[in-house]
Amino acid sequence: xxxxxxxxxxxxxxxxxxxxxxxxxxxxxxxxxxxxxxxxxxxxxxxxxxxxxxxxxxxxxxxxxxxxxxxxxxxxxxxxxxxxxxxxxxxxxxxxxxxxxxxxxxxxxxxxxxxxxxxxxxxxxxxxxxxxxxxxxxxxxxxxxxxxxxxxxxxxxxxxxxxxxxxxxxxxxxxxxxxxxxxxxxxxxxxxxxxxxxxxxxxxxxxxxxxxxxxxxxxxxxxxxxxxxxxxxxxxxxxxxxxxxxxxxxxxxxxxxxxxxxxxxxxxxxxxxxxxxxxxxxxxxxxxxxxxxxxxxxxxxxxxxxxxxxxxxxxxxxxxxxxxxxxxxxxxxxxxxxxxxxxxxxxxxxxxxxxxxxxxxxxxxxxxxxxxxxxxxxxxxxxxxxxxxxxxxxxxxxxxxxxxxxxxxxxxxxxxxxxxxxxxxxxxxxxxxxxxxxxxxxxxxxxxxxxxxxxxxxxxxxxxxxxxxxxxxxxxxxxxxxxxxxxxxxxxxxxxxxxxxxxxxxxxxxxxxxxxxxxxxxxxxxxxxxxxxxxxxxxxxxxxxxxxxxxxxxxxxxxxxxxxxxxxxxxxxxxx
Amino acid sequence: xxxxxxxxxxxxxxxxxxxxxxxxxxxxxxxxxxxxxxxxxxxxxxxxxxxxxxxxxxxxxxxxxxxxxxxxxxxxxxxxxxxxxxxxxxxxxxxxxxxxxxxxxxxxxxxxxxxxxxxxxxxxxxxxxxxxxxxxxxxxxxxxxxxxxxxxxxxxxxxxxx
Numbered sequence: 004x005x006x007x008x009x010x011x012x013x014x015x016x017x018x019x020x021x022x023x024x025x026x027x028x029x030x031x032x033x034x035x036x037x038x039x040x041x042x043x044x045x046x047x048x049x050x051x052x053x054x055x056x057x058x059x060x061x062x063x064x065x066x067x068x069x070x071x072x073x074x075x076x077x078x079x080x081x082x083x084x085x086x087x088x089x090x091x092x093x094x095x096x097x098x099x100x101x102x103x104x105x106x107x108x109x110x111x112x113x114x115x116x117x118x119x120x121x122x123x124x125x126x127x128x129x130x131x132x133x134x135x136x137x138x139x140x141x142x143x144x145x146x147x148x149x150x151x152x153x154x155x156x157x158x159x160x161x162x163x164x165x166x167x168x169x170x171x172x173x174x175x176x177x178x179x180x181x182x183x184x185x186x187x188x189x190x191x192x193x194x195x196x197x198x199x200x201x202x203x204x205x206x207x208x209x210x211x212x213x214x215x216x217x218x219x220x221x222x223x224x225x226x227x228x229x230x231x232x233x234x235x236x237x238x239x240x241x242x243x244x245x246x247x248x249x250x251x252x253x254x255x256x257x258x259x260x261x262x263x264x265x266x267x268x269x270x271x272x273x274x275x276x277x278x279x280x281x282x283x284x285x286x287x288x289x290x291x292x293x294x295x296x297x298x299x300x301x302x303x304x305x306x307x308x309x310x311x312x313x314x315x316x317x318x319x320x321x322x323x324x325x326x327x328x329x330x331x332x333x334x335x336x337x338x339x340x341x342x343x344x345x346x347x348x349x350x351x352x353x354x355x356x357x358x359x360x361x362x363x364x365x366x367x368x369x370x371x372x373x374x375x376x377x378x379x380x381x382x383x384x385x386x387x388x389x390x391x392x393x394x395x396x397x398x399x400x401x402x403x404x405x406x407x408x409x410x411x412x413x414x415x416x417x418x419x420x421x422x423x424x425x426x427x428x429x430x431x432x433x434x435x436x437x438x439x440x441x442x443x444x445x446x447x448x449x450x451x452x453x454x455x456x457x458x459x460x461x462x463x464x465x466x467x468x469x470x471x472x473x474x475x476x477x478x479x480x481x482x483x484x485x486x487x488x489x490x491x492x493x494x495x496x497x498x499x500x501x502x503x504x505x506x507x508x509x510x511x512x513x514x515x516x517x518x519x520x521x522x523x524x525x526x527x528x529x530x531x532x533x534x535x536x537x538x539x540x541x542x543x544x545x546x547x548x549x550x551x552x553x554x555x556x557x558x559x560x561x562x563x564x565x566x567x568x569x570x571x572x573x574x575x576x577x578x579x
Numbered sequence: 580x581x582x583x584x585x586x587x588x589x590x591x592x593x594x595x596x597x598x599x600x601x602x603x604x605x606x607x608x609x610x611x612x613x614x615x616x617x618x619x620x621x622x623x624x625x626x627x628x629x630x631x632x633x634x635x636x637x638x639x640x641x642x643x644x645x646x647x648x649x650x651x652x653x654x655x656x657x658x659x660x661x662x663x664x665x666x667x668x669x670x671x672x673x674x675x676x677x678x679x680x681x682x683x684x685x686x687x688x689x690x691x692x693x694x695x696x697x698x699x700x701x702x703x704x705x706x707x708x709x710x711x712x713x714x715x716x717x718x719x720x721x722x723x724x725x726x727x728x729x730x731x732x733x734x735x736x737x738x739x740x741x
Binding site for chain 2: 135136139140143144145146147164196197198199320321322324325326
């Protein structure tokens, strides 16, 4: 393959020749990258050779999927762009679940994959896969770089695209000959994206309309999502809610953007949301959605969602407006800019009747469980973790019951505190996410609240945590089932538990074998002590809580029902 | 309802795949899709005919606009627009039927581009309805082969009546 020097054009003639691999490293450093998650392979050897001399810390996962989740959680916890590198073929294919997870939750990642030599592309070469083809639907943008001169600009563009607008993963595929080829690097820092336009700070007249609607509303409700977290707009949200005296409910990804200890917090809404949140949605006369996308797990039956409400939708993505639910006042733009302007125009209202009504629902249907049984209840474990960490830990989760209980029983106080795969629902996310979050936030307590089945999927990453001496904690709520699908089988398939249980290993022994600390808890009375021990551990620590096997998550809106048609309210009431 | 959407896109590899993939992933129905170069070598134009109601079309436009390499979108609904298809069609034409067929071709302002003992190949362009009508008229003689471009379109610049 030719690698002839290229005459200076946009680059300075004084700039020395550099290889593509060196340009990648230099551009990553220029973009502020100090840590990346990377797994080596044949076609990324030139790149890793340059990384060897560079200032960037490399975290090696045990599997590329784990590496991608780590980069994702690193981004969620820190607000920075996560970077993951994988080789061609299987390496790139293994990224796809992680990319799809990040795509659904709008998480900024730059993924760099090696590719076979340009001349071999399309020849079914060893470890060749059509990486841009495979990852196109699961990335915000992707491209292949075939000319070393385009490399620096393309990487800059990738960071820009990933971290602006509605954030998301961007993948750059780089053939190995481009890593080796030399050129004088483009130092102009130019980007060239004629088709990429960012939404502004909201239409002035629509902001007026929204303010008028809010000031006139008797029963308004804020419904906030992950967009508030990505926009770093939690303070602006709190100020608006406080000033106008409006209660706040959050989606799973929005949890923490409004302190759940505050009286105006209605916790999570939706399929397993709080009854008081769902009732408030159904009875409000004005719903103010901020950075939320009316996902089916939130709306239930779309036609019956918020039937009495006018809807204001603040979102950075124009395509999210009126996609699922018709919106009366759309406000496209950055909520960090829109919320303060809107708040200025709002006046304080008493809203006595509305708040009283909500307080009544809250008193009648709080999240509750029966803790009188001798067996360990999962909700109790989470409450104990929440108590001992004083609501301050970073929590990652698996998917399913463990995730819903964590959302219901840990009360989050700040954004970027709950890291969970919301949109894609990726089992196995919890452990690698804890690794990525701990790398990003070394001073904080990071706990993966996981299920036994999800932990099984990616538990190999415990070895990564041991290698880097990360004091992550894993609390396995071990019911011996894929709990959420078992719950559905119980409720909708006549308790026919088809393929929903696994033979688990002894997780504490597995942890010990991998060099982590393992603890098994079988007695309820040992839970507080085990949590304490887990929090004090300096090495990765796995606590296997053997919980009651057939506990259900309540309340529950069955698929296709309106969100006020919840099952399990009788159970919550009976526990009063 | 049919909508004609015109998208200016960057002339780069993978753009067609991005656009076509988005349509497939979001279950939008494409009637036709035409790609060609424009006066600017950096840009191509895609003319896409989509079937759907207003809600679907709004999503189509927004999702297209989200694709990074799509530079500009125009929806020609409610606009005065010139829309044309080009077709090559091969028709069975026995000698005794030829004069009749040739007069039909003339009526439709088609052009004979190839002719043999038992067939004629015709180039014809115009609005989609005209193309459809021509095929229907030819059907009794026997249509052997059809190749169509799909619709391309451009908004009229002169105001109607001027």
